[in-house]
Amino acid sequence: MQEGKGTKSLAVALGLLDYFTEERLQLGLSALARLSGLPKANVFRHLLALEEKGYIKQDAATKKYQLGFKPLELAYLVNKQFSLRDVVLPYMKRLKEETNETVCLQVEDSGRGICIERLESNNRLLYLPPLGSREYLHAGASRKVLLAFLPEERIAEIIDAGLPAVTAKTVTDPEQLRRDLKLIREKGYAVTEEEHVEGVSAISAPVRGRDGKVVASLSIVGPAFRFNREKKEKYLEKLLQTVREISRELGYLPAEQRN
Amino acid sequence: MQEGKGTKSLAVALGLLDYFTEERLQLGLSALARLSGLPKANVFRHLLALEEKGYIKQDAATKKYQLGFKPLELAYLVNKQFSLRDVVLPYMKRLKEETNETVCLQVEDSGRGICIERLESNNRLLYLPPLGSREYLHAGASRKVLLAFLPEERIAEIIDAGLPAVTAKTVTDPEQLRRDLKLIREKGYAVTEEEHVEGVSAISAPVRGRDGKVVASLSIVGPAFRFNREKKEKYLEKLLQTVREISRELGYLPAEQRN
């Protein structure tokens, strides 16, 4: 038993699940063995166990494997853990109705931003972030807000890990990013353009929990051309009002409201 | 290596995840060891690996473990696999607006019914099925529809496995159930009252794929007292119309519509 703490075979087997992606929803035994570099027999036994537990499923027709329903079951519980989500949802609905742009709730997890809830714009052209995908914290308003309020040492870690350009406008310079984060902390919100997805603008603000710690970011996101100055100002006002209300409901009393 | 095909330690470790339930969202190391009957050291190593892979997460404050975000990520892909879901969603929306009751899409998987999509009623009092949970096929309209169109040998299997009473009104008599299923096949829909949840009525009909095989059930579900005769008839008509349209979009041509 070496590096990579914990049961090795377990890590290896779970690693197999990671080869299933949006582009490769189905994978054959041989393909998985090739991708993972593991012997077929080994992969096969892992697949058997994974199948028995409902994590994957063999397509009876093609004999190929695909993800099973178990993750759905677990994901349901994961959502339950976030009472946060329940509190926030009605506010998100209102915000979406007021702006008719996609509204998105993100949390930080192990140095990445994860969208745990989103309400899609009714516009024909809209931004729609995948639920659950893990995105870099240095690109895009929703995640920069999360990053800005992390403890300094974690910020340093993340910056040191490198700042890959996600789009042409992603901030890749550590100094620039640090300035951005400082500004976000001072102003209490982030506005970005095309840092994370080309043609997409976003406005984001932090949601604070009882102890004042930032527990999530709430964002209004949409096609850049719809975010003109006037709208940005309007949206920003509504967003800030909303996160204030949410934070209050979560038990956070901002300084200026304390007696 | 004995019964329970596949990598044993993997099955064991994944089994640990099953101890997390709606009531027990957080579990400590000792608790998990106790519940599973495994030695702590063993559980601990599994937890380490699961944590590394994002399936669980240790709450820094309580030191207890809870589910991580990985399942969310996988669940997203699972949903992708169901282009079904995308096709059906707009129809579900319409149905929900027309009825203002919860509308729910279920599929069969390994002898259980799984809700893969639902739109909640706007009513203050509403039925809300958990996404992803695995329910008996013999109780409730949504699942009886799925059961009714399974191959005979699978129906036999499921009946032989036993028909536990989920509520006082669950059909537990094999003969009665077989009659019910026959009726569902003949009429093309199921109407049930309090078979699955006390005080809840449901109307359900099968969605058919290109080859005519039933791929899902679509249901209107809500408090029994709101489902009077008049409404049932109205809902049923709308539901049948909807599943016809969906099945058509999925490429299914009913006999009477073929040239």
Add this chain to the structure above:
DNA sequence: AACCAGTGGTTCAATATATGAACCATAATT
């Protein structure tokens, strides 16, 4: 303040267990 019972976490020798090369049987391709 000493105790106890609980917790999360660690150690290490024994052996049960996962491993992987080589092997089928079958189905497409060539």
Add this chain to the structure above:
DNA sequence: AATTATGGTTCATATATTGAACCACTGGTT
């Protein structure tokens, strides 16, 4: 008919999992 895929199987080997026992720590009881 030969070739090269595929999913699946076998079996000896030794590695990686196992579990009893042990820490260090915390919070509650007496």
